[in-house]
Amino acid sequence: MKLKIQNLSKTYKNGVKALDNLNLEIGTGMFGLLGPNGAGKSSLMRTIATLQKPDSGSIEFDGINVLQDQDALRKVLGYLPQDFGVYPNMSAESLLDYFARLKGVGNAKERKAIVSKVLEITNLEEARYKSVSGYSGGMKQRFGIAQLLLNDPKLIIVDEPTAGLDPAERHRFLNVLREIGTNHVVIFSTHIVDDVNELCHEMAILNGGKILQRSTPKEAEAQLEGKIWSKVIEREELEATEAKYQVLSSKYNQENKLTVRICSSEQPDSSFEAAKPQLEDVYFVALKKD
Structure with a gap:
């Protein structure tokens, strides 16, 4: 069918x-x-x-x-x-x-x-x-x-x-x-x-x-392998971070700080760590490209 x-x-x-x-x-x-x-x-x-x-x-x-x-x-x-x-x-x-x-x-x-x-x-x-x-x-x-x-x-x-x-x-x-x-x-x-x-x-x-x-969800995540990076920032740093990078998402942690995730083919700078791609990243990348 x-x-x-x-x-x-x-x-x-x-x-x-x-x-x-x-x-x-x-x-x-x-x-x-x-x-x-x-x-x-x-x-x-x-x-x-x-x-x-x-x-x-x-x-x-x-x-x-x-x-x-x-x-x-x-x-x-x-x-x-x-x-x-x-x-x-x-x-x-x-x-x-x-x-x-x-x-x-x-x-x-x-x-x-x-x-x-x-x-x-x-x-x-x-x-x-x-x-x-x-x-x-x-x-x-x-x-x-x-x-x-x-x-x-x-x-x-x-x-x-x-x-x-x-x-x-x-x-x-x-x-x-x-x-x-x-x-x-x-x-x-x-x-x-x-x-x-x-x-x-x-x-x-x-x-x-x-x-x-x-x-498939797995194929979509695999396409972003090596392109997702994360960093913990203070709340007041968000606007500047969004202006400089393609921020996909930002979430508060228990310390009331923000973990931001961005998409980049290379490590933006040494303060960012490589992150495992998630389907949510795929979704936001697709919407931002549209």
Whole structure:
């Protein structure tokens, strides 16, 4: 299975160019689409999910011409948008049974089996009789995955799914995605670098509606080997340091000083130490080159 996007462009009525002649191929497994807010990630997800039409370009998935045969794509699509919506006062089991009916599963015995399976996959079995409206944020996101799995989709799209989750909920949610990612084409859209690093075998960095970089996380880090340097500075030195060097990031340590990381093909001066490249460095280098 493969998703193939060619020359995709979309400009909104307010003049914002959300997608700019975008080209991308995605195969089976977890694929991370990494970019800042406003980069065009949600526009791309909505376009793939047939919720909006592009101005030009083509999308093909597993032999389906997505833009010409939207119904065929929807039959094999599972989509979890950034805002999944408001839940009625129904138990998870009852609501999933209702969604399964909407997706065409008419046989009651078959629906019961499917609902039980997706509850097990998403670790919601013990909460199956609880009202979804009373779920925590992380449980609601896992319920979102449960409902999209009801039709056994081949293509799964999740848009900013861990935003706002606490560390424990985020960990549980990522484990669920990791479980389903091996046998599906899963596009994981996020601005959180750690999510991609933990979860995805392949990735792309998107900004301004363009793909800036396409690789695996390990390959991307390897490309910066010998080019990342770090130094601890006082807070008041930051502005001067940024003026002199390409500062990628700056973080406070326990002494309330700043550790700055910069990208340079050579050691800037003897006060800088070589640092092991991280995916966050890759991300900031790509954005600064754009």
